[in-house]
Structure formats: structure tokens, C-alpha cells
Amino acid sequence: MTSGPLPWRVELRHVTKTFYRGRQALTVLGPLDLRVSDREFVGLVGPSGCGKSTLLNVIAGIEQPTSGEVWLDGEPAPERLGRVAYMHQRDLLLPWRTVLDNAILPLELRGIPRREAAARARPWLERFGLAEFTRAYPAQLSGGMRQRVAFLRTLLADRPLILLDEPFGALDALTRASLQEWLLTLWEELDRTVILVTHDVEEALFLSDRVLVLSPRPGRIVREIMVDLPRPRPYEIVTDPRFVRLKAEILAELRARSTLEVPLDGT
């Protein structure tokens, strides 16, 4: 890779996804084209039910597209399981595993001995403020801590591409804001590519280089907005006029499309 431009970290070519239940067909996604370059932070926003989670499942390889292709690092990647780190909407910590054993799960699945995996995780646990809780079970942790463990697990999977599905959706506003800031500082020093799905426009703008707006089902990309705000970004940037203008633009786009979905009789 010494000459020529770097390939796209991930590329979606005319991807669609249709679910069949009996004779009923429900197209939830696409056709959708997406290219994400290395170390880019891309935010995807859209109304609920626009197939955001399905899109991430397709990129991760948990589901295959009905048509179209997913490419990773410049090559078609029909089998992608294990090549992409994926953090789900729910923290999905295994309740029978301690914080440490949850965090090192991806290493364990790759056959790395527990001792070595634990050694690799230790500095991160400290960094994530979890050092005192390595032997605690998930049920003993607060929501914000559980989410940090889940994120650490995603990070330890050690993949260049990270998918985040509303990672802070279930948290209260304060915890959420501090975790967003924390994620941003972390990302700025890690060489990772991130695709973040959220319905929180402010969150998408605050974190991303580029925000893509998805239409209601079937989800397609209807708008691309470059977030040309300087980094590092302090949290106060949310009151910056440029930020506010971009936010208004995205919200208008979302509202214009979602009204069609709202029933008029209020049921």
C-alpha cells in the first residue's frame, strides 16, 4: 500500500435487505451505497425503524444483504464475521462473566490465553475507570459502567472498523454527555474507523466527520453533511452557530420525511 490511494475501509455497493415472513416481503433497507475511508467517523441518523440496526448487522456479517455487496479494505468480503468490531444497542454483557472476562471475550474467542488477554486488558481497564471492578458481575454495575465495559470489549476485538449502534441510547442525559466526550477523546488518539448509528442528531454531529441522513423504511441515504467543525471538539461546541445551523438542517430533513409516517388521527 505504498502507492496509490488507500482503499475504502468499508464500501457498500447497492445493498438492499428484504425480510420474508411467509408470503409477506418487507424491504427494510436500500438500495444503499456507502463508502467510508480509513479513520473516518461517520454518523448515521434516521427515524426509528429505518433499518439502521439492520444496516450494521449487514456490515458486521451477522446478516447477508438480499442484493448488493459489502467490501472491506478494497475487496469483496462475503464472509465478514470477526473482521468488524460491533457494539450493540444493549450492552450485552454476559451476566455470568465478570467485568474482566466480559472485556476479554473477543480475545478468548480468538484463542488467546486468558492470562495474556488479561494482561492486555489491564491498562485499558484502568483507563476506563474499571480497575476496581474487574471481578464484579454486570448486575453490580451502573448503566454507564456497563456501557464502558461493552465498549472496552469492542475495542479489545482490535479491529480497524468499529460499528456503534446507539451506544448511549439507554443512558441518562448527563452520563451520556460525559461518555460522548470520553469517546471523542479516545477516538482522536486511536486509529480506528467508526460508523455510529443514532437517532440523536446532536450526538452524531458532535462526534462525526460526516453525517448521513437515512430515509424512513426502506432506509436509503438521502442527505450527506460534512461536519467541518475543528477538532478536538469541546462540548461547548454544541452552542456554536455553525453547529446549530447543521443541526437545524438535519432536523428539517428528518422532519420533512418522517411526517409521512405519522398517522393523522393520532392512533
Place this chain on the structure above:
Amino acid sequence: MARDRLLARDRIVPLLILAAVLLVWELAIPVLQVPRWVLPPPSAVVQALIRDQRLLLHHLTVTLEEVGLGLAFSVLLAIVLAIGIVSSRLVERSVYPFVIASQAVPIVALAPILLIWFGYGLTPKVIVVVLVCFFPIAVNLVDGLRGVDPEFVDLVRSFGGTSWQTLRVVRIPGALPAFFSGLRVAAAVSVIGALIGEWVGSSAGLGYLMIRAASQFYTDRVFAAVLVSAVVSIGLFGFVSVVERFALPWRRPARTET
């Protein structure tokens, strides 16, 4: 403080009720002039327990062996069946009906046939215990293995985990609570299985002792043997609960934050 007092009350009240029942029983028998061979007073049962302790102990070890072996085979059979049923639709369709049908067969009718086939020894008793015990374990285990959150499975897959790893990391640990629920039920009913096996034909065991003592009108000895088998049942149930606590530390109630 108030909580301690509540806990103490929770322990004392059941004991008081038990003591009251025993006292009424003890006093009613002389008053109503009930013969001892019809219903011995609690004191007579305790006397029999002490007097016959060697006899009881001898027959207890026989029954315990049947119960222990029976439970061990039940667990093995249940694990094999449950994994088969969960992983193959064909196995489920062809085996599950028989598993359920096995519970419709009256064991009391089956036991004499087992006697004809396997004689007076240990084997027919162990088989009866297995017939009684494997079912609750297998059914709970099937539910436990099926009830695992599918998103946990997706998570392991997204990290590149194989289906064997999914079984080891997600399905088996996730099914353990249900497995232990089934095992607790099995442990509690296992003694009844052994007693039924012994009643039909045997030369030792608590069930044999009960039948023989009853035919000789040693009613106090019958009660003593019943008491011993009840204690064994409760003990096995408690033992499984203790093992469960150690095997599933994550299910213990969370410690209060400091």
C-alpha cells in the same frame, strides 16, 4: 436492627408452629386412647429412631446408593437428550414424545416388570429413580438452552466465534440456572423413586424396612424410616441449592455499595 428482628421472627414462628403440632399430637394420643401400633406419639418415633439407629443407617446407605447412582445417570441422560433435542429438529420430533410418554407410564406398574427383567438387585431401583428424575432435569435444560438471548449468540458470532464456542460461552452457562431448577426438583423426588423400587421387591433399603416394619405392626419404626427419608429428600434439595450457589456466583444478590 428491625430487619434482624424480622429475620428472627421468620425463623421462630415456623418452629413454634411445628412444636405446637407435635405437642398436640403427643398429648392427644393418651387422651383419645389411640393404640401405639395405629399412631405412635412423636416421642415414640424419636425413641425408635434412637433404638433402631444401626438398622436405619444400614438401610439408609442402600437407599442412598440407589438415589446417588440414579441421580447421576439422570443428569447424564438429561444432558444427552437436551442437547440432542435442542440441536436437531429430527431428534426433537422423534425423541421428545417418548420423553413425555415416559412420564405417563405408572411407575408402580412398571416396577414389577423391571423386577422380572433385572432381579432383586440395585439395577431396577436405579432405573426407577432415573425414570422419575431425568424428566424435570431434561425439560428444564431444554428450556434453558432455548431461552438464551439470541443477541448473545449474535455477539459471539460477530466476534468470529464458532458454533461450538457459542455453546460453551453462551448457551451452557445461560442454561445452568434452569438446569439447577430441574436438578433441585429431581433431588427432592429421587428418594420416592428409590422407595417405590424397594417396595416392589428388595432385601434392603428404607422402603424395604418400611414394608417389613408395617407388616409386623412396628408402626413407630415405619414413622422413623419415613422421617429419615424425608430428611434425606430435604438434605438433597439443600445440597443442590448449596452447589448452585457456588456454581452460579453471579446470581447471588448484589452486595450493597460501599
